[in-house]
Amino acid sequence: xxxxxxxxxxxxxxxxxxxxxxxxxxxxxxxxxxxxxxxxxxxxxxxxxxxxxxxxxxxxxxxxxxxxxxxxxxxxxxxxxxxxxxxxxxxxxxxxxxxxxxxxxxxxxxxxxxxxxxxxxxxxxxxxxxxxxxxxxxxxxxxxxxxxxxxxxxxxxxxxxxxxxxxxxxxxxxxxxxxxxxxxxxxxxxxxxxxxxxxxxxxxxxxxxxxxxxxxxxxxxxxxxxxxxxxxxxxxxxxxxxxxxxxxxxxxxxxxxxxxxxxxxxxxxxxxxxxxxxxxxxxxxxxxxxxxxxxxxxxxxxxxxxx
Ligand SMILES: O=C(O)CCC(=O)C(=O)O
Ligand SMILES: [Fe+2]
Numbered sequence: 001x002x003x004x005x006x007x008x009x010x011x012x013x014x015x016x017x018x019x020x021x022x023x024x025x026x027x028x029x030x031x032x033x034x035x036x037x038x039x040x041x042x043x044x045x046x047x048x049x050x051x052x053x054x055x056x057x058x059x060x061x062x063x064x065x066x067x068x069x070x071x072x073x074x075x076x077x078x079x080x081x082x083x084x085x086x087x088x089x090x091x092x093x094x095x096x097x098x099x100x101x102x103x104x105x106x107x108x109x110x111x112x113x114x115x116x117x118x119x120x121x122x123x124x125x126x127x128x129x130x131x132x133x134x135x136x137x138x139x140x141x142x143x144x145x146x147x148x149x150x151x152x153x154x155x156x157x158x159x160x161x162x163x164x165x166x167x168x169x170x171x172x173x174x175x176x177x178x179x180x181x182x183x184x185x186x187x188x189x190x191x192x193x194x195x196x197x198x199x200x201x202x203x204x205x206x207x208x209x210x211x212x213x214x215x216x217x218x219x220x221x222x223x224x225x226x227x228x229x230x231x232x233x234x235x236x237x238x239x240x241x242x243x244x245x246x247x248x249x250x251x252x253x254x255x256x257x258x259x260x261x262x263x264x265x266x267x268x269x270x271x272x273x274x275x276x277x278x279x280x281x282x283x284x285x286x287x288x289x290x291x292x293x294x295x296x297x298x299x300x301x302x303x304x305x306x307x
Pocket of ligand 2: 111115116117272
């Protein structure tokens with residue numbers, strides 16, 4: 001553990017507001033979500049980036065108010081934190097840099113179903129960075145759920161049942177339309193290849209976080225179609241239990257957006273939902289994503305160190 005991540009962990013256990021590398025971190029609950037002040041994402045130094053990364057692993061979703069950044073500064077910040085992907089595998093956001101996914105309510109850009117970003121791909125993004133660009137006068141809050149806390153608070157019997165399972169994720173219901181609209185059905189370059197098919201992928205139902213080693217639920221109503229190796233009826237029943245549990249108020253934080261807010265979240269440990277309660281008011285959010293790895297379940301045996 002680095003000195004900074006030790007300080008972040010001490011912050012969590014200690015006073016409600018702590019100062020790490022100039023970042024003032026205020027936890028929003030016992031273990032999930034934090035507000036971070038005292039940082040300008042356009043000018044953050046290396047120690048600040050390290051502290052943010054540690055805070056993100058600890059709190060899973062961070063809210064940074066008062067940021068004055070444009071798309072380019074958002075992308076530059078993303079590059080400090082990881083490898084910035086295309087904005088989206090198949091959606092064309094039009095007049096923005098390729099790295100930006102623009103969710104515009106006037107262009108049907110809504111995310112009012114619980115989901116984790118791009119789990120219909122083989123390597124879903126590790127981290128998303130979202131910036132409020134146009135906000136409705138009220139409404140349009142976003143909620144996040146802590147999938148690790150949700151997993152840990154299941155009874156041992158249910159955890160044992162789901163640990164070995166895998167599920168199919170299918171982006172065609174949400175994004176098939178966008179892919180069909182694209183010239184020659186070609187999406188964007190994602191993982192070095194043109195994303196031209198929304199073929200379903202299989203992921204573990206329980207994901208082991210590559211950094212913390214904690215287990216979390218890795219199914220979501222947005223993209224998970226069914227659990228493999230069980231009947232359709234069983235799949236539906238198990239998923240319904242897991243979704244209801246994941247989205248219990250105890251496992252969620254809800255953010256009321258202000259101009260200048262940026263949210264940063266770990267897709268390996270959370271799901272989220274954008275409230276669509278603002279009628280025909282205008283709302284625009286710009287997101288970038290950082291490359292992730294292939295999700296690994298609890299049953300996978302690490303190859304290193306085994307003879
Ligand atoms: O519009 C929002 O608040 C969240 C949209 C979303 O799902 C995302 O940016 O990944
Ligand atoms: Fe999302």
